Amino acid sequence: MLKLMRRINYWKFLVYAISLTLLFPFIALILISFGDTDGLWAHLFATVLIKYVANTLALMLGVAFLSGIFGVLTAWIISKYHFVFSKYIDFMLLLPAACPAYLVAYAYTDFFEYAGPVQGSFRSLMGWSSARDYYFPEIRSLGGAIFVLSSVLYPYIYLLARTAFRQIPESYIEVSSLYKRSEFWTIGFPLARPAIAAGVALVSMEVVSDFGTVEYFSLQTLTLGIFNVWIGMNSITAAAQLATCSFAFIIILLVLEMRSRSGRRFNDTSKNQRYGRTKSLVGLKATFCVTFCLLPFCFGFLIPISILISNLVGSFKWLNLMDSLVILRNTLMLSLIGASLIMLIATLIGSVSQVSSDRKLQNLVSFSSTGYAFPGTILALGVMIFFGFIDNILVFTEIFGLNLYLSGTLIALLFAYLIRFLAVGYGSVISGLSKTSPNLVWASRTLGLGFSSTITKISIPLIKKSIIAGGVLVFVDIMKELPMTLLLRPFNFDTLATSTYQFAHDELMTEASLPALLIVLSGLIPIVFLNRLLKKPEF
């Protein structure tokens, strides 16, 4: 055993090295946040800071709540009941994951604002002539942002909760019905809590780091504040300080949630359980379920996509399509390489940290995969500083007539993706590993297989599905990613997201619609694939 452990140490060393490398951009950000800000904080405290924090909190709680309702309830309905179209609805509920939040925000604004078709037809229908005649909720508001973000982010929760609900043994449900207790509140929800919490955590991190939606809605959150301080007051120092604070804040939340779960176990140790029996529903109840489950799909996919398509009709040009196809190729290639890289590293550090049972390593790994909570642009700044530093070391390659600089290459961009999306891949790998017993690994090692072959022959096949599932989510995330791609990409390199942005930034929705639709369409394919994969029984 001791000898086996020693060999693992090389792997542990490698994982330590990777995790520490991933921390460098954070360290760079913390370093630039040390500096004089010329009384900026006093000014911020006295004026906007409280508003920033309150808005961020309200947005986060609002989205957590609404996307929680969308995700958890639909997951419960789909995994417990069988009704007309339930198979299709199950799949439709995932589709909003392909829509970037900022695009949905653009589409909805056109649609719902005062000058949009909804209010316009209201006015002509009711004979109203101005905004003072009636009340209509403003889309560019806190409520609007909660609605938009929840509509596209709930699939994270849905996906995780659905899997958890399906794994609840039938016997538990039977016990609860014997005692006439609510199946959902006494069994379903408590058992699925880790999965739901993981989903809500991902969603909250997305919300805190969102810039596109809040900028478009002029919602003064911390992220928008970071930009006001950085661009408006030209203080990168204060911006880095604000970013670090908001980052610390989300980390505290995550730790609190993990603490409240620690000491409890959620896995099921008995064998020979039956799972996933569904009740059939007809009539009124079925109608209710269909309607309820279709709502988030319509909000997060059908309506925004219809708006985009209607924008495109009439302005479609073949030439634009040809341009977009080249960009599509870039996007797919980049997302594929990025997703593979991230899953490779996630699997490596996941399996090593599981086997090594080294708490320090596990904490370090979890910490280095929190890049998800940083606003993309700010994270990109950290990555730039890091690569600037590396390039200064690489200067020596000039001696050999090479100019091996990494800044401004796809390597820098891929590294940024790795920091940002490792959380998604790592979470998926860990959840897969937590269902397999470490004893299997030890057995294999005792039988003489080396650590690397154990990982490739035992661990990876066991969690293959989790790896692919994580990979698909990362793939779609990279396809949608905007701020880091915009800032770190090489010359003359566009992805669909950056190509959409240059038009949408100027509210030129007609021009933006084609690349936007391509993002959604090419995101759909992996999601369909993911859904198929997750439905197949485990071995």
Add this chain to the structure above:
Amino acid sequence: MSLKNHFVAIITFILSAQIIDAREVNIYSHRQPFLINPFLEKFTEKTGIKTNIIYSAQGLAQRLSSEGKNSPADVILTVDIASLIVYHDMDLFLSIRSQKLKQNIPSHLRSLDNTWFGLSKRSRIIVTSKDRIKSGSIKNVEDLSDQKWHGKICTRPGSHNYNRALLASIIAEHGEKKAEKWASGLVANLARRPQGNDRAQVKAIFEGQCDIAIINNYYFGLLKYSDIPEERDWAESLNLVFPNQGKNERGSHINISGGGVAKHAKNKSEAIALLEFLTDRASQDLYGEINFEYPVNPNVAPTIELQSWGNFESDKISISTIARLSGVAQRIIDRVGW
């Protein structure tokens, strides 16, 4: 394709950014590609110099600075004076010698140390509803804080570069205290929470949500000649006001798009050639034709379309003063909640 070929393809894809051509110029641009590409195509046509571009609205100065002397960037193009000053203050520009640039650009629109240069002008103007606001009832930007416009004004958020610069011009004229009073008066007159870009403000006037808005002049042109009929109607519903044109007034606030050569430019002469090209008659005309911007070159007249909107005097304050007051302006914006 064999596995090996796949591998080679991927590596080529990743490293493709590094393959460098002979005569070329590398551009970091804050201006969207679809607005700058027509210029670059003409430039390549004329000089044979290939252009490479990266566009981002924010963060390129930080990228340039962290790349340091290894940076591939040769030219920086921005859409406002504040970002030019950011590059200047971070010491990212090279001081260049070009008689042509000096001739083509008036001194208040370029830096004294020959680091940055204004390339086109845009005026921040007031637009009013043709039907609801009597023409001539607003003359100066200061009028917008008058109580009689309560609930009538729409603007984009104060913390946008264009509004920040406008407020900076008011600070420069009247001092911080009066400027803050103006800003809080303006905020009190707003018909709705500041939101959207300048285009959205015009839309709001057309739909009757408000009667007065502050926009950059080119938005009016873009809407007037839009492919979308409805947008042409928006423009049709407006009167244009070039503010502060009275006898002792300072003139309408202008901002510039501009550029400079990167400190560690590898293609210095190509970079200077590009800047010079952009101040030439043909390019100066193109700014007006594509994006309804005014020429900086005093020898080039605005396009006929622009002239038809009316001639105006622009504020002659040194444009860098506006940028220097940006931080002060942002603090006022935070305080009054614009």
